[in-house]
Amino acid sequence: MRAHLSEILVLLLAASGQATFAQESHIGGLTGEAMRGKQLYRRYCVGCHGPLGDGRGENAQWIDPKPRNFVTGTFKCRSTPSGALPTDEDLYKSVTRGFVDSNMPSWLPLTAQQRADLIAYVKTFSSRFSEEKAPSPLQVPSEPEANQQSIQRGNELFQKMNCWSCHGKEGRGDGPSAQTLVDSRGYPIPPYDFAAGTRFKCGESNQDLYRILMTGLDGTPMPSFANGLTPDQAWDVVHYIRTLQINSKRKWAKKENVQADRSESKRAGEQLGGRAGPL
Amino acid sequence: MRAKIKYLYLGAVATFVLLTSYSAGSRTVTTIRESPAAADLRVTRPDSPEGAVLSGIVKVAGPQPAATRIDMAADPACLKMHPAPTMSEEVVVGTNGALKNVIVYISDGFGNRSFDPPTEPIELEQKGCTYSPRILGMRARQELKVINDDPTTHNIHPVPQNNREWNMSQPPGSSPIDETFAREEIIPVKCNVHPWMKGYIAVFKHPYFAVTGKDGKFVLKGLPAGNYTITAWHERLGTSTQKIAITANETKEVSFVFEAH
Numbered sequence: 001m002r003a004h005l006s007e008i009l010v011l012l013l014a015a016s017g018q019a020t021f022a023q024e025s026h027i028g029g030l031t032g033e034a035m036r037g038k039q040l041y042r043r044y045c046v047g048c049h050g051p052l053g054d055g056r057g058e059n060a061q062w063i064d065p066k067p068r069n070f071v072t073g074t075f076k077c078r079s080t081p082s083g084a085l086p087t088d089e090d091l092y093k094s095v096t097r098g099f100v101d102s103n104m105p106s107w108l109p110l111t112a113q114q115r116a117d118l119i120a121y122v123k124t125f126s127s128r129f130s131e132e133k134a135p136s137p138l139q140v141p142s143e144p145e146a147n148q149q150s151i152q153r154g155n156e157l158f159q160k161m162n163c164w165s166c167h168g169k170e171g172r173g174d175g176p177s178a179q180t181l182v183d184s185r186g187y188p189i190p191p192y193d194f195a196a197g198t199r200f201k202c203g204e205s206n207q208d209l210y211r212i213l214m215t216g217l218d219g220t221p222m223p224s225f226a227n228g229l230t231p232d233q234a235w236d237v238v239h240y241i242r243t244l245q246i247n248s249k250r251k252w253a254k255k256e257n258v259q260a261d262r263s264e265s266k267r268a269g270e271q272l273g274g275r276a277g278p279l
Numbered sequence: 280m281r282a283k284i285k286y287l288y289l290g291a292v293a294t295f296v297l298l299t300s301y302s303a304g305s306r307t308v309t310t311i312r313e314s315p316a317a318a319d320l321r322v323t324r325p326d327s328p329e330g331a332v333l334s335g336i337v338k339v340a341g342p343q344p345a346a347t348r349i350d351m352a353a354d355p356a357c358l359k360m361h362p363a364p365t366m367s368e369e370v371v372v373g374t375n376g377a378l379k380n381v382i383v384y385i386s387d388g389f390g391n392r393s394f395d396p397p398t399e400p401i402e403l404e405q406k407g408c409t410y411s412p413r414i415l416g417m418r419a420r421q422e423l424k425v426i427n428d429d430p431t432t433h434n435i436h437p438v439p440q441n442n443r444e445w446n447m448s449q450p451p452g453s454s455p456i457d458e459t460f461a462r463e464e465i466i467p468v469k470c471n472v473h474p475w476m477k478g479y480i481a482v483f484k485h486p487y488f489a490v491t492g493k494d495g496k497f498v499l500k501g502l503p504a505g506n507y508t509i510t511a512w513h514e515r516l517g518t519s520t521q522k523i524a525i526t527a528n529e530t531k532e533v534s535f536v537f538e539a540h
Contacts, residue, residue: 072440072444073443074444081445082445082446082447083443083444083445083446083458084443128443160432160450161432161448161450162354162431162432162433162434162472165353165354165471165472165473166471166472176352176353176354177353177471177472177473177474180471180474181471181474184438184444216445216446216447216448218444218445218446219444220446221434221436221446221469221471222446223434223435223436223446223447223448223471224445224446224447224448225448226447227447227448227449227453227454227456228432228448228449228450228453
């Protein structure tokens with residue numbers, strides 16, 4: 001009898017090893033299932049991202065920036081190092097937030113479970129998700145005070161790190177290299193214009209800005225600065241680039257950010273039915 | 280009793296699954312062992328004194344395209360390093376049409392033979408706001424060290440189709456960036472900060488590749504006997520292939536002529 005049981009165990013292990021299509025996502029306490037996500041994808045996403053997930057849906061030709069190609073496993077908004085896969089939470093946040101200045105809307109109208117299912121299905125388009133594991137997310141250290149000295153240091157780093165080559169001396173997206181930039185598929189891509197005061201692609205808070213600097217936006221000309229900036233220096237750059245947002249209606253004092261983060265995580269918590277931690 | 284039969288059934292299925300996966304695994308191993316080229320497996324390094332030698336020259340025919348001038352004014356730090364005007368190195372032609380920066384490699388003929396990647400890393404330097412070398416041949420899973428010798432910040436951005444894409448900023452004086460590529464591919468490399476900077480990293484699973492110098496010459500040494508496809512690739516002039524048969528320890532010459540356009 002015992003021998004049979006061990007054989008059953010072996011059978012179960014063999015089955016789990018071979019079922020590569022059964023991709024799951026894990027977001028907080030939620031488990032997304034690819035099979036359920038497929039139905040949702042066919043209804044909401046296929047028009048732009050295409051049935052093969054290669055970003056060649058029938059609407060794609062009318063869209064700029066182009067829909068993401070999921071097959072290469074390259075994603076802009078990550079908490080993981082440049083070149084690495086994003087975490088399930090990263091993808092979940094992108095689907096939830098949507099992308100400003102693009103045709104990708106926020107999918108908050110879907111339930112948290114539905115969004116988790118979609119992430120599980122999106123992961124089936126790239127073999128990378130079954131071959132590699134997303135590394136642990138970058139730790140964002142607590143933010144030091146944004147004072148005049150920090151802003152000044154950030155200004156010097158903005159010059160030294162050649163941020164101005166693309167973003168321009170005043171952060172208006174008009175640096176000497178700006179016109180030459182293309183994304184990894186060869187489409188022109190403008191550098192972010194800080195003065196325009198629009199939202200950032202990968203989140204709103206200073207923590208999100210810190211993360212963008214240190215992980216880069218893969219698939220675009222924006223590199224990761226993890227090799228060249230210490231955490232304190234990255235914070236200095238964050239503080240400096242806030243001063244370039246001269247047309248932003250929002251005040252970026254530290255206290256307000258904390259409040260904004262709280263209300264955001266509260267909303268995410270409600271969506272998850274209180275089962276998951278803040279996202 | 281009924282439960283026991285059920286377990287027996289499951290056990291049989293499990294054994295079947297195990298056996299099939301085991302035999303599938305061993306089949307691959309057998310194929311490699313039975314491969315006709317197996318006798319030559321000891322000749323797996325281009326620096327080996329044994330094996331065939333394949334050498335030749337790559338030329339370009341017809342009117343040569345004029346080199347374009349590079350304007351580095353966008354970054355004064357780069358401009359300062361080049362008192363004389365800098366010309367694009369896209370097409371570099373030596374005497375008698377000899378073509379530089381062509382990567383010549385075996386593109387087919389090794390079947391599923393595998394070659395261990397070298398343990399020593401290979402270097403790509405950013406020097407004078409250009410890549411050195413412009414065309415870098417390396418092995419899959421070999422360590423790549425990217426070095427910044429310039430007094431300005433670069434970003435190193437390989438744009439692969441078949442490998443992980445990454446993009447790292449590298450300020451002056453920072454430590455080298457260590458990376459690897461898993462699959463064969465010729466990958467364009469850019470520095471988005473300095474749009475004139477262009478390079479290519481050619482990744483191979485075997486050691487039989489060479490980049491032509493200004494004399495257009497290449498040598499592939501230590502080749503096992505066999506039938507191969509040999510390819511010459513140039514960033515602007517495209518690819519050219521030839522089929523060759525090479526016997527043990529033979530010395531063979533192959534030449535390529537690209538049409539200028």
